[in-house]
Amino acid sequence: MAGIAVSTTINGDITEYLCQPDETLLDVLRDRLGLTGAKEGCGTGDCGACSIILDNRLVCSCLVLGAEAEGRRIETVEGMAHGDQLHTLQQKFLEHAALQCGICTPGFLIAAKDLLAKNPDPSEEEIRFGLAGNLCRCTGYDKIVRAVQDAAHVMKGA
Amino acid sequence: MRYIRPLSIEDAVGQLAGSAGTAAILAGGSDLLVRMKGGFVEPDLIVDIKSIAGLSEIRETADGFSIGAAVPCAVLGENAALKKAWPGVVEAAKLIGSKQVQGRCTITGNLCNASPAADSVPALVAAGARAVIAGPTGKRTIAVEAVPVGPGKTSLAKGEIIEAILLDSQAPRSGDAYLRFIPRTEMDIAVVSAGVNLTIDEHGVVTAARIALGAAAPTVLLVEEAAEALIGRKLDEAALERLAKVCAGACRPIDDKRGTIEFRRKVAGVLAKRAATTAYARAGGK
Numbered sequence: 247m248a249g250i251a252v253s254t255t256i257n258g259d260i261t262e263y264l265c266q267p268d269e270t271l272l273d274v275l276r277d278r279l280g281l282t283g284a285k286e287g288c289g290t291g292d293c294g295a296c297s298i299i300l301d302n303r304l305v306c307s308c309l310v311l312g313a314e315a316e317g318r319r320i321e322t323v324e325g326m327a328h329g330d331q332l333h334t335l336q337q338k339f340l341e342h343a344a345l346q347c348g349i350c351t352p353g354f355l356i357a358a359k360d361l362l363a364k365n366p367d368p369s370e371e372e373i374r375f376g377l378a379g380n381l382c383r384c385t386g387y388d389k390i391v392r393a394v395q396d397a398a399h400v401m402k403g404a
Numbered sequence: 405m406r407y408i409r410p411l412s413i414e415d416a417v418g419q420l421a422g423s424a425g426t427a428a429i430l431a432g433g434s435d436l437l438v439r440m441k442g443g444f445v446e447p448d449l450i451v452d453i454k455s456i457a458g459l460s461e462i463r464e465t466a467d468g469f470s471i472g473a474a475v476p477c478a479v480l481g482e483n484a485a486l487k488k489a490w491p492g493v494v495e496a497a498k499l500i501g502s503k504q505v506q507g508r509c510t511i512t513g514n515l516c517n518a519s520p521a522a523d524s525v526p527a528l529v530a531a532g533a534r535a536v537i538a539g540p541t542g543k544r545t546i547a548v549e550a551v552p553v554g555p556g557k558t559s560l561a562k563g564e565i566i567e568a569i570l571l572d573s574q575a576p577r578s579g580d581a582y583l584r585f586i587p588r589t590e591m592d593i594a595v596v597s598a599g600v601n602l603t604i605d606e607h608g609v610v611t612a613a614r615i616a617l618g619a620a621a622p623t624v625l626l627v628e629e630a631a632e633a634l635i636g637r638k639l640d641e642a643a644l645e646r647l648a649k650v651c652a653g654a655c656r657p658i659d660d661k662r663g664t665i666e667f668r669r670k671v672a673g674v675l676a677k678r679a680a681t682t683a684y685a686r687a688g689g690k
Contacts, residue, residue: 267407303507379502
């Protein structure tokens with residue numbers, strides 16, 4: 247079946263795909279482009295596991311149509327590490343054991359990246375507030391908050 | 405299903421008016437895509453309005469502000485002039501959903517989703533906001549409270565699109581505020597809510613007031629008797645008590661798992677008092 251031709255930029259690369267009109271950007275990323283970092287938790291914008299950055303705004307990719315991405319700029323968790331060099335946030339999530347099952351982790355990483363880009367020195371409250379759109383049922387959040395605080399500290403010094 | 409992204413409001417209106425079957429307007433999609441996912445709606449046509457010139461902008465006009473239908477709520481919170489003029493409206497818009505949802509959701513969508521519990525709507529009604537509607541027969545401007553007619557239903561005709569929400573400049577010595585009750589601290593749907601906009605004179609006497617309640621009836625309620633309870637008085641304890649009583653009496657809420665009728669009535673009055681107190685202080689009243 248034919249589809250809508252979309253040309254967009256994903257993690258700096260110009261990317262073209264065909265999608266159906268009712269297909270979400272999350273499904274496009276995962277099923278057509280093999281970018282399986284973003285996860286489908288709820289599919290209704292409640293859990294944040296599918297978080298991506300779209301034109302500098304953190305959004306749930308399950309609440310964006312694939313067709314809407316035409317001409318826009320997408321950042322996913324796959325763009326965070328450079329080769330074997332993990333992003334500071336990824337490294338700090340490992341050091342602080344800020345994950346258990348890992349399903350929520352890509353969403354938290356991208357949400358934390360967006361948070362620190364806009365507020366490089368957040369208070370604990372601002373971190374908790376900024377990440378409130380991401381649900382984790384394993385960690386109890388404390389380790390995630392500490393990892394983000396540590397990453398912020400390191401990134402400020404960098 | 406067809407997805408189109410028209411570049412002009414005329415084209416969008418024409419496509420909607422000429423469509424057979426179910427058509428849906430897409431701006432932020434935070435309601436539409438959830439309803440599609442849940443199988444509650446299966447549009448034959450989706451009209452994405454985000455590429456229409458001007459719809460993604462907040463414009464300062466001679467009369468105040470024109471907020472394009474596709475402006476995400478996050479952008480409202482980043483607009484210093486709008487925040488200064490209408491802090492209650494911006495606070496209400498910022499209460500909708502998570503940061504992820506804020507990057508997409510719009511006040512026009514919140515209005516057109518027609519949920520009785522929509523957070524931005526009582527604040528907009530209290531502010532006297534108007535909706536600019538483009539349709540097959542031209543443009544018309546109506547009060548925001550005339551848009552929702554029941555849960556999930558609006559007064560918009562086939563082919564009509566709200567292109568902007570207008571907020572006039574505040575009169576001198578005016579202030580607005582919005583409060584809602586939810587059982588958690590963040591990210592929930594209002595059990596009941598109140599928006600208040602007040603103007604006072606140099607002695608602190610209320611000269612104009614608009615009080616709107618949310619999640620208290622099938623649609624947002626503009627409670628005119630509540631305004632009458634305040635106008636001509638300072639915001640003293642007696643006036644606040646009268647306000648609470650009138651608001652509680654005006655509610656026509658439902659019993660559901662989030663709150664009983666009795667609870668909603670009582671809390672509507674409490675929230676109206678507290679929002680009025682904040683609005684009064686913002687107007688410069690002491």
